Amino acid sequence: MHVVFVYKTTTMPGTYIPSDYLSVAVIIIFAALIGLGAIAAGLLVRPRRPYARKLMPYESGNPPVGEPRYRFSVKFYIVAMLFVVFDVEAVFLYPWAVAYDKLGIFGFVEMMLFIFILLIGYIYVWKKGAFNWE
Amino acid sequence: MTLPQLFFTYFAISMTILSVLVVTRRNPVHSVLWMLVLFIHIAALYLFLNAEFLAAVQIIVYAGARLVLFVFVIMLLNLKKEKTEKKYQDQWPVGAGISLLMIIFFVLIMGKITELPALGKYSIEAIQSEGSLMTIGKVLYTEYILPFEIASVILLVAIIGAVVLAKKRIE
């Protein structure tokens, strides 16, 4: 069998194969196989002697007390939401950084404006005490 | 069926199944896990559109940031209570009806589309010659400068909104 993908000079939408990513797919599948294989291979040789006390969650030798998953400070949620926002900001910076040489002073000024507007939000959050933990 | 069509069929079917799995799981953490798989599929589909940057953003922002936020929110829930309560609200038959109508609508118009829009100057070859980041950078920060700056204002609103809402909840 000989598989050949012939490209025309302009590839039409819907006919494109990202062949660069074949190796990415291969490494992901291979890594998953290693992970699964490592666990599966031991199935034959490892002991399996479960009993109720062994399967209890570890709590320094005592029987577990109360719920393990409890609620925690709402501060975490503010920070998590800010994380999403600043992650989006960072995403805007990547193509800008790569194209920076082509954009020149105009690109610099517009990104300064972008960062400045977000900086207002950042300072507001700081002043409101979202980064302080008591 | 050509190879790209085969891939598209796989992604279309599996993404539909994954979406259904996300909304039907009783355990919200299982929903998150299926959503993670769904996002990876979406990213892979972007690759087939030669949108490498969008694929990376899909994982970084959606899987890496938004899902972490979801996990946080789920940790706030009382899972035991969540599991015994009703899974859907009473309006679900209406929602199902609307979805069915939408499906019929799309099936009807799908056959009517015969002509594809003309190709622009950003062909796959043009983008690959200089890389998708460079192309996006050159277009986004010159032609689409206004939407880009407006995005910063929207993000500012999101920052302030998050703090205001959370502060109210503490009090």
Added chain:
Amino acid sequence: MSLSEILWVLIKTVLVVSVFLLHVMYVQYFERKVIGHMQGRMGPMRVGWHGLLQPIADSIKLFFKEDIIPSSADKPIFYIAPIIGVVAGVSTLAVIPLWSGFSIADLNVGILYILALSALASFSVILGGWASNSKYSFLGGLRSSAQVISYEIAMGLSLVGVMMMSGSANLSDIVNAQKGGWFIVPQFIAFVVFMIAVFAETNRVPFDLPEAETELVSGFATEYSGMRWALFFMAEYAGMFVMSGLAVVCFFGGWSGPAFLPGVVWFLLKVYSFIFLFFWVRATLPRYRYDQLMGLGWKLFIPLALANIILTGLIKLL
């Protein structure tokens, strides 16, 4: 793409990953030796000459260990969490250029690929900790997510400066852009921010809060045993190698060096110096508290990384 090319991709990937996994075993040996000597001990000595066969003995031992799954655990997620870690950890290796023109996948968005997969890797720790349904594990998972939301942005922003200098996110291009001088000099601030963020990203001392064996038993991995436990640590060491590789590529000229040694040797020498740094720090520094860690990330490193971007922009304009 012809069949022979596809075959070449397969062979290349399988070979590199296999060598890499063998190496991961020996990095652990290296760590025990280094930390042993720093504390005036010998480290492993019994199995083989100077304990050289210790990693092999350890792997065989782990292979025969019982796979204990707590009865209150969320089974599907408990099963899958370590595998997410290994897949995300090992597949980041794909874009690292080992020598001139050789990487498993030479992607245009190389840096973003690594950032994306390391974001996925954190899910393995968070979900593993959650699924165990034990207090220590839950706290470990929670701390890991706190670490993610404090450090990932600083890490991404610190690499923006490198992308500005090289005009590309492709790792080979970045190395080639450093012909006139390594980026460590113009991007020193970025390097410091990046390295500290990497310590948090890979859960290493002083930011090993999710594991924190002195306070949380073993953190997220408390309930894991045998091979599943080993997979978590395989992922951690893979992450350490890839992040060291990224630091070498972005700031220390990748495979470049005087010609008397081949490129791959230079690359590995530099990577091992970074891995040594990880061990050195582990033997030296105490652990951070999580509120200090989050404060440091948000109040210091994000502004510092942004300042570095502005500074780089200004210098490039002049």
